[in-house]
Amino acid sequence: MNSMHDAGSSRSFRWWHETVIGALLVIVLLVAGWLVPGFLKPQSQLLLSRQLWEFAILALGMTLIIITGGIDLSVGSTMGLSAVAFGGVHAASGSLVAASLACLATGLCCGAVNGALVSQLRLHPLIVTLATFAAYRGIAEGWSQGHSYSRFGDDFSNLARGSWLGVPLPGTFFFVMAIGFAVFLAKTPNGRFLHAIGHNERAAKFSGIAVDRIRFWLYTMSGLLAGLASLIYVARFDTAKADFGKGFELDVITAVVLGGTSIYGGRGNILGTILGLLLIHETRMFVSRYWGSDELRSIVIGCLLIVAVLAYQLVSRRRRS
Amino acid sequence: MSRSQTPTIGHDSNTVRLSVRFARLIRHREVGLLLLITLTSVVVGIKDIHFLSFEVWRDILVRCAPTAIVACGVMLVVVTGEIDISVGSLMALLAAVMGRMISENELDLSCWIGIPATLCLGTLIGVCTGSLVSLGRVPSIIVTLGLLTALRGLTTLMMGGENIDRLPEGLTQLAKQGLFGVPISILTAVGVIGLTSVLIHHIPLGRRLYALGSSAESARMAGLSEVRLKLFVFGYTGFLTALATIVDVPRLPKIESGIGSEFELLVVTCVVVGGVAISGGQGRLIGVLLAVVLMTMIRPVLTFIDIGEAGEKWTRAIQGMFILLAVVTDSFFSRRQRGSEKEHAA
Amino acid sequence: MTGTSGEKSTDSSGSRKLRIALLPKIKGISYFSSCFKGAEEAAKELGVELIYDGPTDGDPRKQAEMIEQWTIDGVDVICVAPNAPDVVAGAMKEARAAGISVITWDADGTTESRSFFVNQASARAIGEGLVNTMLQDLGPETEGDVVIISADATSANQNAWIEAMKPALGKSKLNLATIKYPGENASNALADGQDVISKYPNLKGIFGISSVSFPGAAEAVEQSGKGGQVLVTGLSTPNDMKKFVHNGTVRSVVLWNTVDLGYLTIHVAKALAAGELKDGAASIKAGRLGELSIVGDNVMLGDIMVFTKANIDQYDF
Numbered sequence: 001m002n003s004m005h006d007a008g009s010s011r012s013f014r015w016w017h018e019t020v021i022g023a024l025l026v027i028v029l030l031v032a033g034w035l036v037p038g039f040l041k042p043q044s045q046l047l048l049s050r051q052l053w054e055f056a057i058l059a060l061g062m063t064l065i066i067i068t069g070g071i072d073l074s075v076g077s078t079m080g081l082s083a084v085a086f087g088g089v090h091a092a093s094g095s096l097v098a099a100s101l102a103c104l105a106t107g108l109c110c111g112a113v114n115g116a117l118v119s120q121l122r123l124h125p126l127i128v129t130l131a132t133f134a135a136y137r138g139i140a141e142g143w144s145q146g147h148s149y150s151r152f153g154d155d156f157s158n159l160a161r162g163s164w165l166g167v168p169l170p171g172t173f174f175f176v177m178a179i180g181f182a183v184f185l186a187k188t189p190n191g192r193f194l195h196a197i198g199h200n201e202r203a204a205k206f207s208g209i210a211v212d213r214i215r216f217w218l219y220t221m222s223g224l225l226a227g228l229a230s231l232i233y234v235a236r237f238d239t240a241k242a243d244f245g246k247g248f249e250l251d252v253i254t255a256v257v258l259g260g261t262s263i264y265g266g267r268g269n270i271l272g273t274i275l276g277l278l279l280i281h282e283t284r285m286f287v288s289r290y291w292g293s294d295e296l297r298s299i300v301i302g303c304l305l306i307v308a309v310l311a312y313q314l315v316s317r318r319r320r321s
Numbered sequence: 322m323s324r325s326q327t328p329t330i331g332h333d334s335n336t337v338r339l340s341v342r343f344a345r346l347i348r349h350r351e352v353g354l355l356l357l358i359t360l361t362s363v364v365v366g367i368k369d370i371h372f373l374s375f376e377v378w379r380d381i382l383v384r385c386a387p388t389a390i391v392a393c394g395v396m397l398v399v400v401t402g403e404i405d406i407s408v409g410s411l412m413a414l415l416a417a418v419m420g421r422m423i424s425e426n427e428l429d430l431s432c433w434i435g436i437p438a439t440l441c442l443g444t445l446i447g448v449c450t451g452s453l454v455s456l457g458r459v460p461s462i463i464v465t466l467g468l469l470t471a472l473r474g475l476t477t478l479m480m481g482g483e484n485i486d487r488l489p490e491g492l493t494q495l496a497k498q499g500l501f502g503v504p505i506s507i508l509t510a511v512g513v514i515g516l517t518s519v520l521i522h523h524i525p526l527g528r529r530l531y532a533l534g535s536s537a538e539s540a541r542m543a544g545l546s547e548v549r550l551k552l553f554v555f556g557y558t559g560f561l562t563a564l565a566t567i568v569d570v571p572r573l574p575k576i577e578s579g580i581g582s583e584f585e586l587l588v589v590t591c592v593v594v595g596g597v598a599i600s601g602g603q604g605r606l607i608g609v610l611l612a613v614v615l616m617t618m619i620r621p622v623l624t625f626i627d628i629g630e631a632g633e634k635w636t637r638a639i640q641g642m643f644i645l646l647a648v649v650t651d652s653f654f655s656r657r658q659r660g661s662e663k664e665h666a667a
Numbered sequence: 668m669t670g671t672s673g674e675k676s677t678d679s680s681g682s683r684k685l686r687i688a689l690l691p692k693i694k695g696i697s698y699f700s701s702c703f704k705g706a707e708e709a710a711k712e713l714g715v716e717l718i719y720d721g722p723t724d725g726d727p728r729k730q731a732e733m734i735e736q737w738t739i740d741g742v743d744v745i746c747v748a749p750n751a752p753d754v755v756a757g758a759m760k761e762a763r764a765a766g767i768s769v770i771t772w773d774a775d776g777t778t779e780s781r782s783f784f785v786n787q788a789s790a791r792a793i794g795e796g797l798v799n800t801m802l803q804d805l806g807p808e809t810e811g812d813v814v815i816i817s818a819d820a821t822s823a824n825q826n827a828w829i830e831a832m833k834p835a836l837g838k839s840k841l842n843l844a845t846i847k848y849p850g851e852n853a854s855n856a857l858a859d860g861q862d863v864i865s866k867y868p869n870l871k872g873i874f875g876i877s878s879v880s881f882p883g884a885a886e887a888v889e890q891s892g893k894g895g896q897v898l899v900t901g902l903s904t905p906n907d908m909k910k911f912v913h914n915g916t917v918r919s920v921v922l923w924n925t926v927d928l929g930y931l932t933i934h935v936a937k938a939l940a941a942g943e944l945k946d947g948a949a950s951i952k953a954g955r956l957g958e959l960s961i962v963g964d965n966v967m968l969g970d971i972m973v974f975t976k977a978n979i980d981q982y983d984f
Contacts, residue, residue, distance in 0.1 A: 038739070038740075044739040047735065047739060048732075048735060048736065048739065050735070051728070051731075051732045051735075117649070121649060121652045121653070122652070123648060123649070123652050124599045124600070126593075126599050127593050127599060127648050128648070130586070130589065130590060130593065130644070131590075131641060131644040131645040131648055132641065132645065133586075133641070134590075134637060134638075134640055134641030134644060135638060135641025135642055135644070135645055136641070137637055137638075137641070138635060138636065138637030138638025138639065138640060138641045138642075139635075139638045139641075141634050141635070141636075141637055141638065141819075141820045141821060142631075142634050142635035142637075142638045142820075144821075145631060145634050145820070146634055146819070146820035146821045146822075146826055147826070148751065148753065148821075148823065150753040151753075157757070161757060236757070237728075237731070237753060237754040237757065238753055238756070238757065239751065239753035239754050241751065241821060242820070242821050243819065243821040246726065247724070247726070250466060250469070250470070253466065254466060254467075254470075257463055257466075262460075263460045263462055263463060264460065285736070288720065288732075288733065288736060289736055289740060292718055292719075292720040293478075293720060294474075294477075294694055294720055294721065294722055294723045294729070295474045295475075295477040295478040295694070295695065295723055296474065296478065297474070298470045298471065298473060298474030298723070299470075299471045299474035299475055299478070301467075301470055301471075302466075302467040302468060302469070302470035302471025302472070302474065303467065303471055304467075305463060305466065305467040305470075306453065306459060306463065306464055306467040306468075306471075309459045309460070309463050310453065310457045310459050313457060313458045313459060314457075317458070369866065371865055371866060371868075374865065376865055376891075377862075377865050380858070380861045380862070380865070384854065384858055473723075474723070477694075477695040477723045480695065481695075481700070482694065482695045482696065482697060482699065482700030482703070483697055483700060484697050484906075484907060486907075486910065487910075497890055569854075572857070572886075572890075573853045573854065573857060573883075573886065574853070574857070574882035574883060574885065574886040574907075574911075575853075575882055575907060577696065577697075577853065577879070578695050578696075578723070579696075579851050579852065579853065579879065580853060580854075582850075582851065582852055583850075583852065620855065620858055620859065620862065621858070621862045624845070624847070624859065624862040624863060624866050625862070625866055627845065627866070629845070630843075630845065630846055633820070633845060633846055633847060633848060634820040634848065636820075636848060637820075
């Protein structure tokens with residue numbers, strides 16, 4: 001995986017951020033392994049990784065969006081609405097297949113609305129998704145009337161709770177997708193266009209890249225991924241409810257940005273995002289298993305985000321000068 | 322873009338003048354917002370005349386006050402091309418600190434110590450944010466996203482699961498009844514709005530902020546200190562958040578760690594709906610203030626039109642639709658405008 | 668000893684302290700802090716190690732995550748106050764499969780996910796208790812509107828209480844005008860309170876059924892000067908409501924003894940882990956609370972309490 005297509009950059013070593021994050025990750029793991037007995041055991045790591053996969057799937061789409069200089073604040077709300085669509089259709093038809101399709105289709109539609117507003121009306125993505133963030137969650141609440149749907153059968157929930165060769169199924173699924181995304185980003189023209197758009201949208205447009213079309217499909221895809229994450233989430237908890245995915249958007253953005261994707265666009269890759277996700281996950285696990293304090297967990301994550309990006313800025317600036 | 326929607330120009334000079342005038346009028350988002358506010362009030366007033374009563378609007382204005390105060394700061398932040406999404410958590414932290422200091426159940430310090438200390442802390446945190454952004458070159462959305470999480474955690478840790486009440490009688494009286502019947506938060510908001518408007522229109526600092534937002538490059542070449550300007554806007558926002566905390570929180574029954582949750586979203590929404598360009602350099606205070614009124618009146622409006630039990634659960638959806646509507650219609654009109662300007666230029 | 672999973676050391680000699688994890692719905696609110704006080708008291712008494720952690724935002728997903736962590740850490744008992752029973756059920760079942768005793772407290776989970784439920788009050792008892800208290804304070808023959816101010820539209824507990832309140836209100840002459848959902852936001856709760864007071868001229872009472880909306884509604888009534896005309900009642904810890912009870916805005920506060928709830932939970936957990944409490948037991952000795960009865964698999968704390976001007980100062984939680 002390599003994403004050395006940042007136009008116009010002349011630095012020789014482009015993996016500073018990944019190195020910084022990787023080093024931080026190793027430090028956290030070493031400290032945690034030392035202080036928390038059994039922290040590094042693969043078995044428990046894999047078991048606890050369960051909480052990670054929905055985030056991870058959302059983070060893939062978010063990485064691409066942020067690379068183009070956009071943002072999607074509505075992913076959490078889209079998850080809520082997709083979950084309600086699943087529950088509602090399941091309650092009406094009793095069919096898991098129909099419900100799953102409805103869940104994915106809802107995600108897709110939510111994303112397409114964002115995409116259309118961003119690409120056709122040329123509204124800033126932050127504005128669009130700030131509005132749909134409230135709207136989708138609200139529709140989910142109104143539609144379900146705040147009730148939860150549950151009991152979709154054990155087979156269904158085993159899909160999300162089960163594992164293959166010790167790796168949870170959603171995890172396997174994520175890694176397959178991550179490879180696909182990484183190849184797309186680094187090896188296909190469209191993938192490279194994303195960096196170009198993020199770098200300089202006007203230049204990209206004048207050089208003949210169909211910026212609007214790419215934008216539209218990007219947000220649509222982000223919605224679809226949210227539908228997918230929601231499906232896994234629903235299966236894992238055997239419940240569908242309108243408040244699913246609350247606060248996910250900020251956690252996902254934190255992971256992506258921590259992973260070295262520039263919030264201004266133009267820079268970022270999937271490897272960084274995976275490292276960012278793992279760093280946050282391991283830090284959370286460590287703080288909560290060592291100190292057992294949820295308050296501390298959010299303080300640490302917040303500071304980690306600021307410190308990591310600050311450290312990267314300092315390192316890369318020194319390199320440049 | 323927008324080829325076909327251009328108003329008919331060049332057929333009849335009268336139509337031209339009218340349509341241009343209309344377009345100019347409607348281009349100001351303020352007019353659209355004002356229309357929306359008036360229209361909604363009238364419709365709801367017809368449904369239930371109580372809505373237009375003095376008490377209801379006084380309550381609404383009191384609720385607008387903290388949002389308006391903080392929005393004045395966040396607006397300037399956005400004008401310089403940055404963003405601040407930490408104000409809700411900052412408010413919670415400041416409320417906790419203030420409560421700890423002046424509550425009769427806690428340290429019971431004098432207000433004359435507690436209030437200036439709160440203001441200083443707010444400004445200090447704002448300046449720290451600003452220095453991370455300007456000196457540390459960490460994007461503001463990242464700094465404030467980190468603070469959003471961290472400050473909330475810190476507040477919860479500090480409160481230790483207890484609530485703080487019994488703030489000094491004088492302060493709660495000022496917040497609830499106010500001076501001469503006007504709650505202190507409204508007076509403060511008026512003061513802050515005046516100050517901010519002077520700042521924008523009458524001193525060079527304001528123009529510099531706009532210049533920095535529209536092009537950081539040229540601002541730098543013109544010799545403006547980006548660092549100083551950014552320190553100022555974030556410090557100002559921190560100060561205003563502290564001010565909003567001091568005048569608004571004593572109105573609430575108790576200080577708990579959840580104070581100000583989602584406040585940052587409300588403020589940013591108001592700034593955006595009020596027409597401040599998220600990319601910086603553009604935006605008017607009056608638009609933001611109207612947006613604050615509009616966003617704040619949605620809750621009472623929904624209560625007064627009585628949407629029924631099932632309808633109540635759609636509250637959030639209606640709020641979201643309102644925001645979407647405001648944003649989309651505005652883009653529609655400004656596109657028309659841009660289109661016609663282009664044609665004029667051609 | 669129960670619990671033989673994960674990394675738990677096998678040298679569990681008799682001297683090893685029992686580790687009991689107590690999971691609240693939301694950490695950092697006064698309700699659960701007072702439960703924790705009781706739990707600490709019991710832990711000291713029984714010589715067990717108490718772990719207290721929970722999501723500060725009440726996210727049930729984080730609850731599930733914490734249960735999974737404790738399962739791996741091999742604690743002896745996990746006491747869960749589920750925020751959404753179905754969401755945490757999977758993690759609870761796995762903990763049980765790993766040999767950890769799991770009980771619920773404050774709110775019940777699905778029956779197969781726990782062995783006992785420390786029951787302070789059923790949703791029905793709470794709902795009916797609230798309506799009866801209101802009727803008592805207003806006079807049973809009062810006619811007029813009442814409003815419920817809840818938390819979020821998705822709050823599972825509040826919704827269950829509302830469902831229980833509706834039939835009870837139906838039997839009275841009060842009319843449920845509307846239900847507001849201000850979320851866990853104090854400003855919104857106050858705002859909704861003010862709005863319903865202006866909107867419904869014939870408003871007789873407001874139910875504030877979350878720890879945020881009850882004081883918010885009381886504050887709204889007080890500020891509008893309608894104290895005495897519009898009564899507010901709801902669920903809250905006495906400390907939070909003392910000032911409103913003393914100034915007459917609120918006549919009764921409904922709750923149970925939360926300190927005792929935490930205290931009892933730890934006693935049940937300890938008895939279960941030590942093998943003193945078996946399925947089908949009819950009663951349990953719980954320290955200073957004496958002998959408490961067990962109905963089915965529910966350990967009963969006792970009736971809900973009503974705090975009024977006369978007795979509220981006797982309680983400090």
